[in-house]
Amino acid sequence: MDHLIEFWPILKRLLIYVKPYKKKLTLAFFLLISGSISEVLGPILIGYFINNILSKHQLHLLTILTIIVLFIILQILSVFMNYFQSILFNKIAVKSINKLREDVMYAALRQPISEFDSQPIGQMISKVTNDTEAVKELYDTVAPILFRSILLIFIILFAMFILEWHMAIVALFILPLVIILMLIYQYYSTPLLRKVRYYLADINNKFNETINGMNVIQQFRQQHRFEQKIKKSSHLHYMSRMKILRLDGFLLRPLLSLLSAVILCNFMLLFSFLPTGAFEVGILYAFITYLGRLNEPLIAITIQQSVLQQSIVAGERIFSLIDSPKQKYGNSKKLLKSGKINIKNISFNYSNCEKNILENINIDIASKSFIAFVGHTGSGKSTLANLLMGYYPLKHGKIYLDDRSIDSISHCVLRKNILMVQQDPIVLSDTVFYNITLGREISEEKVWRILNTVHLSQLVKSMPKGIYSLLGEEGNNLSVGQKQLLAIARILVAYPKVLILDEATANIDSGTEKLIQKTLLSIRKNCTLIVIAHRLSTIVEADSIVVLNKGKVIELGTHKQLLDKKKCYWKMYKFQSSKF
Template identity: 30%
Template sequence: MKTYIRLLSFARPLSRFLTPFVLTSLIASVFGVLNFTLLIPLLSILFDQVNPAEMQKFLNQPPPSFATSPTGLFNYYFARVFQEYGKIGTLQFVCIVIVLSVLFSNLFKYLSVRQLESFKARMVAKLRETVFDKTLHLHLGFFSNERKGNLISRITTDVQEVENSIANTLSAASKEFFLLIGYIVALLSISVKLTLFAIIVIPISGGFIATLVRRMKRDAQEGQQRLSSLVSLFDETFGGMRVVKGFVAEGFILDKFRRENEGYRQAVRSLANRRELASPFSEVMGVAVVAGILLYGGSLVLSGQSDLTAAEFISYIAIFSQVTRPAKDISNAFSGSQRGVASGERVLELIDTQPAVQNKPGARTLSGFQQEIRVRNVSFAYNADTSVLQNISFDLSKGKTIALVGASGGGKSTIADLIPRFYDPTAGQILIDGIDLRDCTMESLRAQMGIVTQESILFNDTIFNNIAFGNAATETDVMEAARIANAHDFIMAQPNGYQTIIGDRGGKLSGGQRQRISIARAILKNPPILILDEATSALDTESEKLVQEALTRLMTNRTTLVIAHRLSTIQHADEILVVNQGRIVERGRHDELLTLDEGFYRKLSTMQSV
């Protein structure tokens, strides 16, 4: 119930929707019940059981006012019409009232549905916006540990389940509940004895439905987890289709899909079996009670032991037959809501996840970069058992370039990730202009930095929007950045120039073209600090030359941290740090490191020159 209430709160202010929804649902229910209570006078006319003395009693009452009940109002005019127009006129009057009652019932039902749809749309939109916003602000390590397909499933499929299940439950919990109460009140007004006999089915049905709901929740949770695994498999397969086909792994992938799909099928089937059991059970119990009432009440009427007339008894049966519908809808809605509750819990779990890296209260806003970045005795571990960096220290002064080299997995990229505070050190500290990074706002810190990685991260958008990403740039600014990045010529050769859509992850461009667009994006940002993570290692010789020229222009008069695979690209760095197994094992300029006998850097240089 706590999950359910919290999900509804995303449509705040609730009174904006719930008040008119409850009001229109209540009025629709009143007219809905009235439709069947009008059967009594209708059948009384048809069976010629209208009592003139009772009609005169209604006429002797004071004329109706605003305080008069609907029943009193109807009885007064019913008696007037019967006196003036006789049976045929009264029959016409009752039929007209029934038509108007049905009209108003459906009118207010439509208005309540409109309010419900507005409520659903607002709740789901706000929920999806909240979960996406919270996900965007989670720390980088979260995305390394979570499968992307699982996140996509929570934001799309799970939120959709909330819309389908939770909102429908709200409708049943209010509109159908009012209708059920209205029917019960009408039944009690006709015969208390028969109604008390009939409602014994409620606790029996309630206990059965409660047991089903508990089991259905477990099935729903397993089903949503299986669906998330399927979405993850789709994402990985479609994103790596070149590898799948290159290794003739279609059969392997298909087997994985079949296992996940079969698990999902079984979970959905189990959930559906239990969910669908609620409806026939409720219906069978309802029909059984109706049969019991017919037997018990009919015997009383036929033997003359009941105060009910034949018209009242038939109307009672007609009204009671309608009780099973809202009761069944309510049980179906609550049983069906378990899938929505399970999905809602997965969504709320993501919303409640706290980022491991976040701004501390009162964090300072950096206005610029003036002096240096100092890394002091920094150690880092992704988890308690695996140490990635150990006692790393260096200074990166303004306008200087430091290069990180070493074997793969040595910790170079982790050092680069600590500078923009994608992670926090587990020991030691990093200072920018004498201020600990943890004392600065992440937004102002990262505003000082431009990052170009080995893998060009582009979006399925225009070239212009990819370069201007996050900046309100003019066309002139974007074109100038592209020229500096050696990208303008190939961009103009595209079908629509800067307005060309480059496909998913820039798939319509070559690796060198994608990298130059990434560099143009960094140039446009014009940051004082650059972080280049093996920006040329995946390129061919011609593309590398163009990209390296662009990088050289980008690095001019900037403070730069370079992770290099090819040593020829960092020979002019002010200092080279050789990182191996999480430690700095050598440091110095290119020519100095080459003089070290048995030095790690010298071995790397020798291997690359062969």
């Protein structure tokens, strides 16, 4: 019963996507009906020819030619109408699936950051690609074939009842048997189809993981291990597909063919036992032809039920993404006047971790000040930066930006006023110009000025097309340091109120680092600068240094003050100094 309960709501929701195309859909169904009627009228003409002309030897040339011409016209009309309805259904399907993909991408782009911490990327990619393609079959294949098949069944049965109602009643017995067959098929196929969609997404995820980690895999000679992982997922997918094929092979065509053969035997018995002349040979021919034609839509309905089930299961996965909670932000669109930050009693842990990453953090940061977060790996520095960006909802404590709670500020205001340069910045597979502007309207001259500021102008000038040169996938033709410089260049397009640098100078040589320091000092005049630093030499001029250990603030002060205390920060600084 659970399968039946889930089936109808998802189907109704998927059909909503074709609502904007009502007129085209009506025309497509009209052509489908006309084509089906033209197809069914053919055997009636042949039956009339057998009964009234051939059996009575009244071979009038004009009558025969008329029947032949009418028969050919009906077949041509059927072909053309079926062709045009197929084109219309496909157009509607493509437009509907485009809208569905837009909705899926809209939902994916607004997923909470925490979802990407726990959900494999391949699973999400599979929902956007494979699952939407499976739903497309509902619009361009399943719906028209099911409608045409059901229509053909009713037209054929109507024609049968007009010709001979006794034999039509015998043929009618096949319908309840087919319905029972379909219900049994749906019951057993749904869980199998869910497994197929899951395993396909798992294969995508493993391929994505393998390709992204190819350097590590080859370096540590893990090719065989990853090959076995993909092989295992492929085998599970294969076994599930085989179970469905066996189910199809048993419950679909063979059983339907058997049912049709039983009905045909009943026709022969009925024809044999009734008095001579009760049936005409033309009527028997029409019934045998119609039984063959009736078999086709019944098989089509049952086969399409398999595709329909796949579409419903795919729709279920898609709507689970669309209906999932979105990243929550406030509604206030009032711009920040300053970069003042107050962190009050913040305690935080990730959803998959019971232990707090941050414990009772209290920090006040003045506007246009230079603050540094330092600490050993796992101390909570990056987590605190992510909370300041508004990436995760706060469960305990508050963050105030410009004396306003961060959870009351809208997404557009946050992203305009708080920016972050990460240790491993994202570089888009696009031009240098687009990677800096990111769609913002900025002149080429300004882009060149920014490139000069971050000392990338010589590199870009050496590229074939200058700022319009394409960067490779994930910027693979740039060094890690050059990627970080490019990320800083994005910031310089429009100064935010708060700029966070998460180990942004970790992979830059000492010469370039000094140049970046000068750039950062100029940025300080316009915004609050928060630096998460591993190299303590980069933060000696900070107004305040926050030392974190195991999620707690253990020291707070200037570089000189912390050295004078000779505690944790002093040990870290002495250790780094001794290495150089």
